Amino acid sequence: MNRKINQLIFSMMFLTVGISCQNNTENKKVEAVSSEQLASEINKNLPAQVAEKEHPGKAVYTKYCLTCHQADGTGVANMHPPLTPGSWVGNDPQELIAIMMKGLSGKIEVNGEVYKNFMPSHAQLTDEEIADVLTYIRTSFGNNFEPVTADMVKKIRSGR
Ligand code: HEC
Structure with a gap:
């Protein structure tokens, strides 16, 4: 049992x-x-492009900015300032667009470091390319700032 x-x-x-x-x-x-x-x-x-999730501004950055500011945006000590958090990247977009248009020279301070160098103008880029590259740097390298539109670039280029 x-x-x-x-x-x-x-x-x-x-x-x-x-x-x-x-x-x-x-x-x-x-x-x-x-x-x-x-x-x-x-x-x-x-x-x-969407599947790769790559921002269109990355190509512009690679072509026009990378040699000086480096792929990771950390710049080159005493020569090219960084684009990482604490730099001017989070400043008013109008200021950044102006730097793209006119370039930048003279003594400046970024993250407590002094730079006295020369950045050429990038006015030859289209409104779209400038908006894309600025949006790219504002959302890369640890940054998290509002995008820049081609319309904003157009306004500043035409002095409105
Ligand atoms: C030939 C080298 C060179 C190239 C190319 C270049 N820059 Fe610069 N950039 C500099 C230098 C040098 C300065 C600082 C100028 C000074 O010392 O007055 C600077 C300053 C800046 C600043 C303000 C300071 C900061 O670090 O926040 C921004 C923003 C910037 N560059 C973005 C760009 C972007 C975006 C591109 C590409 C479209 C670019 N740069 C291309 C050399 C360069």
Whole structure:
């Protein structure tokens, strides 16, 4: 009698374990397939640029600013000031746009360091490129400031 009950309990346990294992593998299978499908569907429907999540201002920065201010915006000691938090990057966009238009020279202080160098004008860039690059530096290197629009650049360029 006891042995029979034991056997019964044993086979019930076996059955339960068996069923739950089966359920687990089935669940996993269904999940894996559907998330893969979802990811490929999402990628198919996104333009390449958005999928890479790269800000358009990064290309402008790489081409026109990186040699002096460096890829990570830390600049070069005693020569090119940093664009990291505490620099002028968070200043009024009008001031930054003016620097793009006219360049900058003379003695300035950034993050407690004095620079006495020369930055050329970047007025040759389009309103869009200036807005993009300023937005890029204002949201990179640890910065988190409001974007700059092409309209703001246009106004300052035309002296309005
Ligand atoms: C040839 C080197 C050079 C290039 C190229 C250059 N800069 Fe500068 N930048 C400087 C120097 C040098 C200063 C400081 C000028 C001074 O000492 O008066 C400066 C100052 C600045 C400042 C204000 C100070 C600060 O660090 O916050 C900003 C903002 C800035 N640059 C952004 C840019 C952006 C954006 C670009 C690209 C569109 C760019 N610079 C391209 C050399 C450069």
